[in-house]
Amino acid sequence: MTKDAPHREATQFEIFPDRLHLRRSDPTRNLHRFYLMTVQRDLFGGATLVREWGRTGSRGKLRVEHLRDEGEAVDALADIAKIKRKRGYLYRAVDRDGRTLDFMLSAKRDKAAARRFFKRAISTNGTPDRVAIDKSGANLAGLQAVNVIRKFTVSGRLIRIMQSKYLNNMVEQDHRFIKRITRPTLGFKAFHSAAATLAGIETAHMIRKGQIAANGKTGFQQFASLAA
Template sequence: MIDFKGAQFPKPVILYVVFFYLRYAVSYRDLEEIMAERGVRVDHATLNRWVVKYAPLIGAEAQARKRPTASSWRMDETYIKVKGRWTYLYRAVDRHGKTLDFTLSVRRDLAAARRFFKRVISTNGVPDRVVIDKSGANLAGLQAVNVSLKFTAKCKTVEILQVKYLNNILEQDHRFIKRITAPMMGFKSVHSAAATLAGIEAAHMIRKGQFDDPGMTVFQQFAALAA
């Protein structure tokens, strides 16, 4: 359960605001105006604090509660602007387009790729195969992970495929994330960017039906992750 103790506004109000920001393409000032129209006076700086505080907690719950994913993965990276500079958003989905995990990195190199593959395997298990692009860094990162996997108890390694068209499903998935982040006009820090993206990914997972949702609305599913 996520703790809302000490918050100046009721939990449902905070969750509604955070969900709205993460799910739809709005700025903090847009959302400040929207909430004012609904009788809730809250400034954009407070909205930002709520998102940075609660979005990663909800994102972690989403990772823990999501349904099992397929063993064939697609991995690629896209770009997110932080402090006026482009950073690299590593993302992976399974062959059905279900979200696996993400990480934000200031560099696009072997070390960053290896860290991402180790992260996504730790949260989703070892896949049968991973489709990547022609990036030498991504290939080297996954090969380095395979070396480590050879010495585990199961001795299972990952088949690596470098076939660009097979990653089309992930390229399309990137577009949703970029559409939500576009009105944000960049982030002020890597920390706030990663926190916000964790929530965006969680809201996107709900949209893709990755949770047990017996009759619940999209917002109700989001709120349930905080319960």
């Protein structure tokens, strides 16, 4: 399983009625990103919601959305601020050879979410002899709950649980590919769009690792045929 981002990455979040400023910095990865959103009045009595994002110190990208009045623009800013504050957790499982077994985006990181993911992964790939996870108490509780169910309803064969940062390194190394793509985005606008985007990234990663039969197709052709 994956774990939360290390504390070396700093995120600053400032919000006012007509202004939102998000900064993310990690010197060890040369990551310095910003997201700025402001409400501005136009010359015709309306208002605009101006969004700027990119690398700190650069001009970045600009998007302007025209709204009926300042009140509507402030409400839109507040709605986006709520979304930016939300955090999700990406559950991932890989085998000893580094192949992706399953993944699931969850709004919460708790026992219920972990149990749901483990049950789904086992249903799809079969029961493993052992599972290595990080030090998360929620992941441990979720897997223990699965073992309880197996003890009384299945064959009685339990899954050996191994909590070790060292043993979990394979998942962490594999997860870097996903983080390298998602971190610069500074978040997603909605949970469903985040789930769809991450599913596409995971699928592309599986193609890159050779998990999907090429049949003479390029990686792009494989992805396009799966998305059709």
